[in-house]
Amino acid sequence: xxxxxxxxxAVSAAALAASLAAGPSSTAALLGAGIAAATGLASIVAFxxxxxxxxxxxxxxxxxxxVMFLVRIVAVALGVVAVVRIGQSPIAFVVAFFVPYFIFxxxxxxxVHALGRTQGRTA
Numbered sequence: 288x289x290x291x292x293x294x295x296x297a298v299s300a301a302a303l304a305a306s307l308a309a310g311p312s313s314t315a316a317l318l319g320a321g322i323a324a325a326t327g328l329a330s331i332v333a334f335x336x337x338x339x340x341x342x343x344x345x346x347x348x349x350x351x352x353x354v355m356f357l358v359r360i361v362a363v364a365l366g367v368v369a370v371v372r373i374g375q376s377p378i379a380f381v382v383a384f385f386v387p388y389f390i391f392x393x394x395x396x397x398x399v400h401a402l403g404r405t406q407g408r409t410a
Contacts, residue, residue, distance in 0.1 A: 291398045295331045295391065299324035302387040312379035315370045319383030322362045327391030330355040334398055348399045359388070 302320040309316035333351045363384060370380045 291394055292328075292331050292335070295328055295394055298387055298390050298394070299328060302383065306383050309379055309383070312376040314373065315375035315377065315380040316383035318366055318370060319380040319385075320387060322359075322366050323384045323387040323391065326355060326359050326362060327387065327394070329358075330391070330395055331398070334395070344402055345399070348402055352395065352399070 299320075302324055303317065306316035306320040307313055330351060333355065334348060337347055337351060363381075366380055366384065367377050370377050
């Protein structure tokens with residue numbers, strides 16, 4: 288689990304650093320990358336806290352996937368509204384959110400895949 292968290296932290300730092308270099312749209316890009324980083328790290332931490340329980344860890348991990356997906360939908364909608372209200376580019380926000388988002392989904396998928404391999408004997 289530590290390597291997944293370390294990888295997620297590295298992706299978060301890279302996304303936030305790249306957002307600062309976005310020029311005039313850096314505020315929108317920083318907001319998008321910040322939401323992606325916060326929700327990505329929250330899901331990794333949730334996997335660590337709730338996903339590795341002794342009973343039904345795969346179902347718990349998939350439930351965390353669903354809940355965090357719904358949280359991300361709401362966060363993106365609110366972020367787009369905020370970006371438009373402050374007069375920034377929603378395109379910069381969307382790009383800065385979705386590029387790290389897809390990387391976080393791959394990290395989360397790798398964790399769930401590894402979780403499935405650590406189970407006991409199959410029936």
